[in-house]
Amino acid sequence: MTGAATLLVVLRQPERLAVLSAPEQEFTLRLARRAGLLGPLQHGLERSGLLETLPAPIRDGLEGGRVVADSRERAILWEVDRLERAFFGTGLPVILLKGAAYAALGLPLARGRLMADIDILLPRADLPQAERALQKHGWLTATSDPYDQHYYREWMHELPPMRHCHRPTELDIHHAILPRTGRLQPDSALLLQEVIPLPGRPGVWTLAPVDMVLHAMVQLFHDSDFGANALRDLLDLDGLLRHYGPTPGFGDRLLARGRELNLTAPLHAALYFLERFCQTPVPGHEPPGWLLRGLITLAMLPDHPDPRRDGTSVRLARWCLYVRSHWLRMPPGLLVTHLTRKGLRRWKQHVWHRRGV
Amino acid sequence: MTSAPLPISWAIGKDASWIWESIENSFFLFNPHSGETHLLNAAAVEMLEALREGAASLPELLDRLGVAGDPAPYRALLEELDRFGLIVPAWT
Amino acid sequence: MKIGALTTGETTRRLASADGLAWRAGPFVVRLRADVPGFAGQLRLLYGEHRLVETGETNDFHLELARPWGLRRWWRPKVFFEMDGPTRMAPFPLDHALPLFEWGFNYAIATRANHYLLLHAAVVAQGERALLLPGLPGSGKSTLCAALVLRGWRLLSDEFGLLRPSSGLLAPLPRSIALKNASIAVIRAFEPSAVLGPEFPKTRKGTVAHLRPPPESVRAQEQGARPVWVVSPRFEAGAAARLVPLPRDHGFLRLAHNAFNYELQGERGFRAVTRMTRACRFFDLTFGDPGEAVALLDGLAAS
Numbered sequence: 001m002t003g004a005a006t007l008l009v010v011l012r013q014p015e016r017l018a019v020l021s022a023p024e025q026e027f028t029l030r031l032a033r034r035a036g037l038l039g040p041l042q043h044g045l046e047r048s049g050l051l052e053t054l055p056a057p058i059r060d061g062l063e064g065g066r067v068v069a070d071s072r073e074r075a076i077l078w079e080v081d082r083l084e085r086a087f088f089g090t091g092l093p094v095i096l097l098k099g100a101a102y103a104a105l106g107l108p109l110a111r112g113r114l115m116a117d118i119d120i121l122l123p124r125a126d127l128p129q130a131e132r133a134l135q136k137h138g139w140l141t142a143t144s145d146p147y148d149q150h151y152y153r154e155w156m157h158e159l160p161p162m163r164h165c166h167r168p169t170e171l172d173i174h175h176a177i178l179p180r181t182g183r184l185q186p187d188s189a190l191l192l193q194e195v196i197p198l199p200g201r202p203g204v205w206t207l208a209p210v211d212m213v214l215h216a217m218v219q220l221f222h223d224s225d226f227g228a229n230a231l232r233d234l235l236d237l238d239g240l241l242r243h244y245g246p247t248p249g250f251g252d253r254l255l256a257r258g259r260e261l262n263l264t265a266p267l268h269a270a271l272y273f274l275e276r277f278c279q280t281p282v283p284g285h286e287p288p289g290w291l292l293r294g295l296i297t298l299a300m301l302p303d304h305p306d307p308r309r310d311g312t313s314v315r316l317a318r319w320c321l322y323v324r325s326h327w328l329r330m331p332p333g334l335l336v337t338h339l340t341r342k343g344l345r346r347w348k349q350h351v352w353h354r355r356g357v
Numbered sequence: 358m359t360s361a362p363l364p365i366s367w368a369i370g371k372d373a374s375w376i377w378e379s380i381e382n383s384f385f386l387f388n389p390h391s392g393e394t395h396l397l398n399a400a401a402v403e404m405l406e407a408l409r410e411g412a413a414s415l416p417e418l419l420d421r422l423g424v425a426g427d428p429a430p431y432r433a434l435l436e437e438l439d440r441f442g443l444i445v446p447a448w449t
Numbered sequence: 450m451k452i453g454a455l456t457t458g459e460t461t462r463r464l465a466s467a468d469g470l471a472w473r474a475g476p477f478v479v480r481l482r483a484d485v486p487g488f489a490g491q492l493r494l495l496y497g498e499h500r501l502v503e504t505g506e507t508n509d510f511h512l513e514l515a516r517p518w519g520l521r522r523w524w525r526p527k528v529f530f531e532m533d534g535p536t537r538m539a540p541f542p543l544d545h546a547l548p549l550f551e552w553g554f555n556y557a558i559a560t561r562a563n564h565y566l567l568l569h570a571a572v573v574a575q576g577e578r579a580l581l582l583p584g585l586p587g588s589g590k591s592t593l594c595a596a597l598v599l600r601g602w603r604l605l606s607d608e609f610g611l612l613r614p615s616s617g618l619l620a621p622l623p624r625s626i627a628l629k630n631a632s633i634a635v636i637r638a639f640e641p642s643a644v645l646g647p648e649f650p651k652t653r654k655g656t657v658a659h660l661r662p663p664p665e666s667v668r669a670q671e672q673g674a675r676p677v678w679v680v681s682p683r684f685e686a687g688a689a690a691r692l693v694p695l696p697r698d699h700g701f702l703r704l705a706h707n708a709f710n711y712e713l714q715g716e717r718g719f720r721a722v723t724r725m726t727r728a729c730r731f732f733d734l735t736f737g738d739p740g741e742a743v744a745l746l747d748g749l750a751a752s
Contacts, residue, residue, distance in 0.1 A: 381696050382696075385719075387716060
């Protein structure tokens with residue numbers, strides 16, 4: 001079994017970690033760290049009461065990962081609280097997307113999930129009012145680069161990221177789940193019609209479960225930097241389908257909603273990969289073409305902790321998917337400018353941060 | 358932040374799980390929701406204690422605290438507690 | 450078996466092998482791969498007393514001093530610090546591999562060891578009672594730490610107070626003490642028999658030389674200590690040593706500000722700092738002469 005396959009098995013059945021050899025345990029831990037999955041692994045092992053049976057370095061490594069994941073979850077949920085406050089009296093809804101929604105709903109997949117940013121959805125017409133309310137309560141636009149500002153406002157499905165002046169968490173405000181320029185244009189109005197209030201939190205909402213699944217799926221295929229978070233995105237989908245799938249009629253509603261939002265092709269591809277990698281119970285679907293199948297299978301692997309053993313084919317697959325994800329989002333002329341800009345930035349010298357985490 | 362009209366009343370945030378420690382002459386408050394630690398002076402502690410009796414407007418709070426005179430410092434204190442997320446505005 | 454029991458040639462060979470060389474450093478097992486000329490001898494000097502760990506034991510850190518291929522391997526050669534792959538640390542000149550490793554190891558701990566409350570402090574002890582010296586760069590923390598261990602205090606760490614939130618105990622991590630600039634000569638004058646590694650000029654922090662940790666401190670590296678005193682040093686040329694007590698509420702703020710990962714720890718960080726604040730006495734220490742400062746702290750420990 002490859003390391004990545006072992007990791008997937010262990011995430012589903014934590015007790016399997018305890019029966020691995022010491023080197024296999026250690027390798028699985030390093031892979032999990034690379035993929036940002038120490039938190040879920042630690043939670044799973046804690047629930048099954050197996051932590052104490054593991055060697056100290058494994059236990060400590062997991063605990064360290066758990067501390068980081070818990071602090072991020074706390075930070076995200078606090079941002080939700082602060083957004084509620086900033087929108088108090090404005091009539092603006094706080095509609096949570098992705099990780100923030102999973103955490104606020106207390107879904108099992110949120111346990112230990114490493115969350116970086118908070119994402120919310122607003123009707124496009126409400127954006128100026130929202131931006132004003134946020135600025136009044138201490139949020140600033142995180143980028144001052146005029147090109148970035150222009151790029152976001154002109155082409156993207158979100159505002160330039162904002163950040164509160166006293167807190168590190170980045171806020172992404174979306175008005176759609178895919179860029180304005182992309183070929184696929186799921187209608188945000190349809191998503192907004194179906195939002196669901198968070199129990200006990202007037203003013204805070206999440207997408208309907210089928211829409212959460214479709215958004216997580218869009219995330220997996222269409223967001224750039226495929227590879228870094230691909231496995232985590234796949235596990236989000238797995239967790240959502242395992243949680244909501246057993247609801248009667250869920251599979252049919254999901255497929256129908258996929259058609260309605262013009263997302264049938266990526267949805268079928270996602271279901272195929274979920275069944276294949278995670279043995280997720282999924283509704284019937286058509287497998288994707290051989291090329292996409294091959295590329296994703298390779299690119300889904302987490303980085304090898306020893307970079308010299310990370311194959312060129314994996315990197316190539318990631319590059320192809322990176323280009324593809326941008327191709328899905330932008331007209332070709334723009335693509336060249338943007339990739340070049342991003343490419344240049346990658347060469348900027350890294351600096352050492354004493355407090356870097 | 359001071360230009361907006363103050364909402365009608367204020368309430369304690371989710372206080373059930375605050376952790377208090379008094380060390381020598383200082384009050385330390387840990388808010389598990391934000392992960393932030395606050396060092397509070399006596400005035401802030403009294404204000405939070407007064408709000409524990411229930412949501413209240415500024416005049417009601419001054420009444421509870423037995424304060425007569427200039428409400429401006431108390432208004433500023435409420436705004437500060439609001440900024441830290443220790444109290445929240447509420448419509449009455 | 451200790452690292453010092455290997456010959457320099459054997460150390461070089463193991464460091465360059467696919468598995469690298471692994472040893473126990475305090476609570477951690479560190480596995481290092483390095484193909485850098487001259488590095489093995491320096492490592493043996495500073496880590497000679499540390500116990501080797503055989504392949505097959507579980508490691509906490511997989512570190513590597515990596516030399517790039519291409520131009521930078523030959524022309525003004527550089528060396529990179531890696532931890533399970535590339536890190537954000539800037540490369541160093543190849544002949545500065547030792548300071549790079551020491552700082553890299555600190556970086557590894559600061560970014561990974563979040564199962565501890567990580568205090569940015571030197572820690573020394575008398576038996577099980579620990580004295581923490583939190584301090585900003587330039588405060589004289591390392592100089593004072595070096596002087597104390599050269600006069601019989603046990604070294605826990607020059608850089609990290611590793612506080613286990615569950616037990617409230619500090620874990621020792623005895624490694625070299627990085628002396629910078631003028632403090633190198635100060636320590637050589639203070640104790641002529643002190644064993645120092647080579648001087649590395651023009652590093653990020655000026656000239657650096659590493660004081661070897663006392664062998665008995667390394668042998669005691671599995672004995673935790675409980676925090677008892679927190680002394681914030683401030684070096685002031687020519688000043689008479691003066692120890693001024695601080696109220697505990699100030700102490701709380703000192704500790705919370707001093708911990709790298711206080712915010713990250715959440716409630717258990719708050720509880721750990723509270724517990725430690727109640728258990729400790731806090732002081733400011735101004736000093737110009739390390740000998741006088743050591744005498745004051747010896748007195749504190751005896752009182």
